[in-house]
Amino acid sequence: MNNLKVLLFIAFIFCLPLFSQQKEKSNTVFEIVKPNYDLSPQTGMTKQHWKDAALYMLEGAFSYIHTLDDPMQFPKQPGKSYPQKDEQIPTEKLEGLCRTLFIASPLLKENPSLVINNIKVADYYRYQIVKLTDPTSASYIAPRPINGGANQKLVEFGALAVSMITNPEVLWEPLTKAQKDELAKVMLSYGDGPTVDSNWKFFNVFVLSFFKQQGYTVNEKLLVEYLEKSLKHYRSNGWYNDSPAYDYYSMWAFQMYGAIWSEYFGKANYPEIAAKFEKNFSDLNTNYPYLFSKNGEMIMWGRSISYRIGAIIPFPLMGFQNDPTINYGWMRRISSGVIKQFLTHPDFMKDNVPTLGFYGAFEPAVQNYSCRGSVYWMGKAFLGLLVPDNNPFWTAKENNGDWDTEFKKNEVYNKFQGDSQILITDYPNIGASEVRAWCKEKVKSDWQKFRSTENYNRLSYNSAFPWQADGANGEVAMNYVIKNKDNNWEAFRLYTFKKFENDVYYRDVVLETDENIKFNLADIPLANGILRVDKNNSDKAISMRLGHYALPKLNTVIKTTKTKVQGYEVTIIDNGKYQLAMIPILGWDKTEVVTAKGLHPVSTESRVIDITANFTPQTEKSQIYATLMLWKKSGEKWSSKELVPIKSLQQTNGTVTILFNNGTTKLVDFSK
Secondary structure, three states: OHHHHHHHHHHHHHHHHHHHHHHHHHHOOOOOOOOOOOOOOOOOOOHHHHHHHHHHHHHHHHOOOOOOOOOOOOOOOOOOOOOOOHHHHHHHHHHHHHHHHHHHHHHHHHOOOOEEOOEEHHHHHHHHHHHOOOOOOOOOOOOOOOOOOOOHHHHHHHHHHHHHHHOHHHHOOOOOHHHHHHHHHHHHHHHOOOOOOOOOHHHHHHHHHHHHHOOOOOOHHHHHHHHHHHHOOEOOOOOEOEOOEOOHHHHHHHHHHHHHHHHHHHHHHOHHHHHHHHHHHHHHHHOHHHHOOOOOOOOOOOOOHHHHHHHHOHHHHHHHOOOOOOOHHHHHHHHHHHHHHHHOOOOOEEOOEEOOEOOOEOHHHOOOOOOHHHHHHHHHHHHHHHOOOOOHHHHOOOOOOHHHHOOOOOOOEEEEOHHHOOEEEEEOOOOEEEEEOOOEOOHHHOOOOOOOOOOOOOOOEEOOEOOOOOOOOOOOOOOEEEEOOOOOEEEOOEEEEEEEEOOEEEEEEEEOOEEEEEEEEEEEEEOOEEEEEEEEOOOOOEEEEEEEEEEEOOOOOOEEEEEEEOOEEEEEEEOOOEEEEEEEEEOOOEEEEEEEEOOOOOOOEEEEEEEEEEEOOOOOOOEEEEEEEEEEEOOOOOOHHHHOOEEEEEEEOOEEEEEEOOOOEEEEEOOO
């Protein structure tokens, strides 16, 4: 017995380094080895570092693979993500397989002999792909029933078709004729079938296109129909509408699918349709880059936030255009910046797998259609590795584009996106980007429970200030909440765009549970923030709150400062990185600094400045509420003119005239 204790002790001692290494590995972040600051002065990243980033992510996934039979199945994140029941597990495995392949396939195209965790990566994927058609396999996916509808299996088979159409040499050609036929049978059963009136049509398109390319008989009529319907989603300036939303995904998914399809199939088979997708793709060159910060950071906005770096894929695909008018150094700077934003963040990975969230796990940003493996949809960013080494996207010297050459300090730059009614705003003073866009979804009809939420219903979204979820006690950031008839705080979400005129962005909004509570909203971006001028047209007494952006607690206590400037009450909070100032100009009763717990994606504790009012209808049944919502980097001093840039504000017959200290005038006109 004593000998056994000695042996167990020795074994324990020898295992300690192993356990230590595993723990250390699970907590490591991506490191840029030998950065090249000559070619890439801002990020140090070259194409080789993109490959390193892809390998870093793929190694994490393969830490769960020890034999060819092991599925790409990862620890479930607690919360609303699936699987919630056993019958969802095969689809979960399918997602893990097809989505990690977005990362593996470009690496395998260059190195078909790639080995990770003692597994030959190409052998693994081919083996698992074949298992999808084997009824005796736990990974088996049955063909779509004759009357079956569109579902998640269609999505993943569409994803698989994207990888196969871009890398048939590794993923398809080594299969036997029988294996190919069985795969065609099951994939075409989904591709040649119903879809969803959104970007989903591309999943059918890629399945049908790939098998047509391989000589199989496919439903070409349906293929053309889905292509033409996809083109009808286009709304100018690079934006597609995703029935009904706009978000990052309605830009990058549509544009990526159109570009990849055209490059690898469309130009050769349907050149006229491919030309339309290429024309739409060209429109994003002068619009989409402005949605990212000077440092190449993306905004937390819209559904599928956990796809993160997938948003950059249009930039490397611009390389296929080989257009000398494109600033490829800026496009790569943005792209590499976004990769660094997430892969170098300590909360990005848990259990060697990216979290469902923005940085770390964040349940308010998770959709119920996601499983843990869904995050690898971001692997589409690495389809950029298909762009040749000598392409200008990789060889141009990195630069900050318009942030250095066109934008000036103490100015603000608005870029209205036309038919999509999106406003992109860039703020040179802090190098941040901001967006205002569609939201008009009722909670009661939002069956997927995300289009009516904070993912879309904020007044604006900013790259420097990730959105904070609403709290049950009225905690709110960058939105109004109204005390409704059930005595609950209810956020605005039913917005109607009116116009963008003289750098003023106009919307109307009504409360979902009471259409008689309604406002006219006007946003005026300033050099250091936003001036809100909002008109309350409600016909009843209401209690309401308006929140600024929120600040997460970082390494120090968030400091609060209160002062008076030109007779106005100024409240400032500072978290050591940024400071936010809120100044009620007209109509408001009280200012509060609210501490929140568990509502912010960056830290457990956060603070936000809220202003409150109890509205009682007057004879004219309306009242103007004017508010300055400002920001600076921490450590920078405020001048009195920065805190109160308004010299006068006058109301006349439904219009508000604002005279600024710099001599400019803005007219807010709600009457038109």
